[in-house]
Amino acid sequence: MALKASLALLLIIAITFIALPVVALFLRSPLDTTLQSLHDPVVMDALRLSLMTSTLTTITVVLMGTPIAYVSARFRYFGKELADSLIDLPVIMPPAVAGIALLMAFGRMGIVGHYLDAFGISIAFTTLAVIIAQVFVSSPFYIRQARTSFEDVDIALENAARTLGGSRIYTFFHVILPIAINGLVSGAIMAFARSLGEFGATIMFAGNFQGRTQTMPLAIYTAMQGDLDVSLCIAIILVAISFVVIFLVKTLTRRVYKNAGN
Template identity: 40%
Template structure:
């Protein structure tokens, strides 16, 4: 079965679409042309680069797990539960999507910092978030959580009412419904939420630098290392950028959500 353009794609669309694609691809190609393949292994195996990559992978993974644990229930609540101010709450929860990340970092500092809203209580408990890897994870979770919420919320809204109602008739309770009907049906949406949250966490820069600091192996993630290398060694910065792109491409490729069979394509 050959796939033909559907009714919603007139031919002229190809023109702006091609420009759009080139706008994204060209800078990436330009970056790749600046890399000397012979020097790449040397540039990428420096202790600071390895430490930054390892830290980035660990923290982004943790942040993604936190996004799943917190984001899925949040999306369920926002999509199913109407209460006074629920619209406002939804708007506020999506705020990190549009805020410059550095503002998120400052906000986290005024919350979890030593002089922050919760900082003093945390200090009494013996927890110091400042300048720790935990601060990096918090920053990444803060900026990534809205992506998870949006993806899962859209998926939940797409679940067909009849399916759920049929299960209710069969006597399924809410938790059972969630586990055996809703969660399996929203898996594609959840998967794209995971990809978005992980990718956003991996690329996090502004909130991290404003909130967590920058110390090799502790808080200096790959984007921070790239920015720092740019100061003295632009070649190393480009090499690390390519590495970050490779990781991102692998992640997106591995978890790309499959299109539903009856979706418009």
């Protein structure tokens, strides 16, 4: 009985610790103030840019990451562990380090950027740089989830489809993909959320220019120096989006386990 009471108290403390800052955020910025701040050009520019870049990033990550995840889940090859580790590296890499690394690769004096600059192509401190930074930091979240989803598909089903004459591509799109789709969508949502909240790599590699590279996290950082109401408004929008993302991921995850049980 004492153990249950202690665990219940610990749970209450943990929930309070997490919920208190969120509640304080909403209490500090009433609904009418938040709605008024939505008309601020800084807020609208940041919201528009964040949604656009995060959407393009998610599409890129899905198109690029799906075949990578499938190969990682189904095939054994020399250096597989090293490749998987490199794919997961951005998850634990400090955001500032990621930004510097991207700058050294694609900046005007970077390994690749140096050659692009010779053709008048500049990537750093542009909207494209925002997307590249987001792809770099968010792709592991999708690839890891997609890899797990493909691994959970019974390989016997794939072999049966191949035995019946289905090509590898046909089998992938008509057998494997429909089974793994919930996990893939869950991973895509996580990648979108990670892109939406990206700060460190973006400010280092893309800069902080309103309407061009200033995403919502960067707008919060800038507004905190002069207009707290604007920063609170953007923060509340991000919290609301984060809550929706968590809800969708949990719903899809529940469906995955339910389908696995059936």
